[in-house]
Amino acid sequence: MAKFVIAGKSDCPHYAKAELLADQLQQCLPNFTVHKITVLPDQWKEWLEDTCKRNCWKHDESPLVWRELVYQGGKGMLLGGLSDFLEHCQDYYKVTSDMLTDMMLSVAAENHETKMSLIAEEQHRVSLIKPLHIWISSALSQTCHLLIPNLLSAEMFPHVSAVCLHLLDLEGDREELQELKMQTEDLALPLLHQVKIHTDLEEAFKGAEIILLLGESDVDDAESEKFKEMSDRYREYGQLIETWANKEVKVIVSGDSFVNLRCSLLLEKACSIDSSQFVAVATQLENKARSVIAEKLKVKSKDVTDVLVWGNISGSFYIDLQRAKVFNHAGAIRGPAFFSQPVLKILQERKWVETDLQDLVRRHRTAVASKTCRAAAMGDANGILSILKALNGNCRADEVFSLGVLCPGFYGLPEGIVLSVPVTFRDGKWSMLFDVTVGDELKKKLQIFASELTQEKDLGAEKKDN
Secondary structure, eight states, X not given: OEEEEEEEETTOHHHXXXXXXXXXXXXXXXXXXXXXXXXXXXXXXXXXXXXXXXXXXXXXXXXXXXXXXXXXXXXXXXXXXXXXXXXXXXXXXXXXXXXXXXXXXXXXXXXXXXXXXXXXXXXXXXXXOOXXXXXXXXXXXXXHHHHHHHHTSTTTOTTOSOEEEEEEOTTSOHHHHHHXXXXXXXXXXXXXXXXXXXXXXXXXXXXXXXXEEOOOTTOOOTXXXXXXXXXXXXXXXXXXXXXXXXXXXXXXXXXXXXXXXXXXXXXXXXXXXXXXXXXXXXXXXXXHHHHHHHHHHTSXXXXXXXXXXXXXXXXXXXXXXXXXXXXXXXXXXXXXXXXXXXXXXXXOOHHIIIIIHHHHHHHHHHHHHTSOOHHHHHHHHHHHHHHHHHHTTOSOTTOOEEEEEEOSSGGXXXXXXXXXXXXXXXXXXXXXXXXXXXXXXXXXXXXXXXXXXXXXXXXXXXXXXX
């Protein structure tokens, strides 16, 4: 079977002549098929360069004709332009074209009009769809790769019919982003409407309704040049969110480096957006603490709930078990599956709770931050998805989360500090959990955490001034 592809500018008379000759052959020859690609004149040069580069061809005019090797696989065989196609048809099929110039121009004009009409129809169809615009930074990270399949699910967004996904990576290669775009499209996810890639901040966060700012894994020292770059970048992000994003945007900051600080830098610039819409993910610490406690009590991680994380998510923090419960514990008292007991009642080792538990979680966090690994990305992605579900109203009213949020004056904390505190969600909005005991010892810890965060913020401001 002979399958030919003819591509050309929509207003090109030579393309018109080639396609009509191909139509004639297709009608006469049962094994001859043709596929036409019509490109707008202002897009032709870029399209031609990309196609030739991909196939290692050399061609610089309209039309471009090649033959697909249907039964052999691999790339097509380039024929060339109109004259090459006419010669091929004459030699192989003893058919040529005697189309007059006036006819060629008329068909070319009709082609162009048809193309513009199809574009207008598509634009109208797209205008009727109101997709949810989600932006992801550091889109080439492992976390993003793990996020995408779960992010674009009906479970995550039960009341959304379409999602436009924006992949942003300022330091990434455009070809890699293009490959990620194609891979995402190939998943055929039901909510996916469109994928757009971005390698600069020209239109960053335009129309954004959800923004996921993933980890800055290469920033691990507040004295480094990378720290200054990160601080400047997040202030710029904040300004762009203020300028371009939807005023109801939900912003989630995650990762292992300066998570609280990055969130607070956004808030400095995004002044007209409600600060409650900016949160930092502490779920990875919460889950690690649950895992450590579960191992100690010989239960599964899911059997430990309501562990609280206070403080600086990527700095000094405190694991608080005052509300923690354990299910399915094989102790002296047993009950049905819904029966739980306070962890502190069973785990009466104060030294282990106040020292060993804190150290084990801290060492794990340090180990994860010190290297790039799939396990860290999995934890990060899982934490983001958990918070997104809660923001979308998909969680229990009594479910407790540890979340980095702006704490204006709570517990005597200074203004402008983003601190991890226990929260609950109701109708997609978080509220601080005040049904906890904040004694003198915990208050002292909170002041230490706040002082650390203030120093980070001041250091970022000093580097900016320098």
